[in-house]
């Protein structure tokens with residue numbers, strides 16, 4: 001498949017495992033330069049190494065997206081490596097546990113919002129100005145079917161993913 005993305009630079013959050021790692025490997029085969037992220041540095045290096053062994057281009061940048069400093073660390077690492085980003089994929093997120101309404105504390109709601117909404121918002125605000133300046137950019141949000149079809153458990157997760165799919169900007 002040729003998605004005409006060769007040479008573009010993609011930052012995929014939560015790409016040291018799971019869905020994010022598979023997105024990274026798929027885009028690398030399209031010739032996209034990849035930034036692998038996650039808190040676990042060793043796993044990030046392993047995924048970047050696997051991409052390079054297949055002939056792709058990738059670097060690993062670790063950081064915790066639940067902190068302002070961690071988000072900045074990831075954005076700056078990407079900038080140093082590839083002098084900018086064309087594609088941001090906000091994939092990191094999820095939830096530790098899908099709990100019933102009354103068993104989910106406000107602190108857990110806050111944590112789920114931090115991971116699924118605030119971290120993507122921080123990255124968007126950091127990276128979009130540069131995308132606008134260069135005249136090209138794409139942002140992809142990885143949500144969940146729970147955003148529109150919530151379950152009886154995990155109201156915090158469904159509401160956070162619903163917020164994520166509702167992030168729009170007027171042109």
Ligand SMILES: NC(=O)c1ccc[n+]([C@@H]2O[C@H](COP(=O)([O-])OP(=O)(O)OC[C@H]3O[C@@H](n4cnc5c(N)ncnc54)[C@H](OP(=O)(O)O)[C@@H]3O)[C@@H](O)[C@H]2O)c1
Pocket residue numbers: 013014015016017018019020037038039040041043063064065066091092093094095115142143144145
């Ligand atoms: N799996 C599913 O069935 C499913 C279904 C619907 C939607 N989704 C969505 O798809 C996305 C990926 O899901 P997944 O199942 O692949 O997740 P996963 O296997 O749990 O991977 C989560 C990734 O995010 C990273 N991460 C988590 N918290 C982080 C933090 N604070 N800072 C930086 N990185 C962090 C993890 O790396 P570290 O632990 O090293 O930080 C890991 O790379 C999520 O947004 C999830 O809600 C998944």
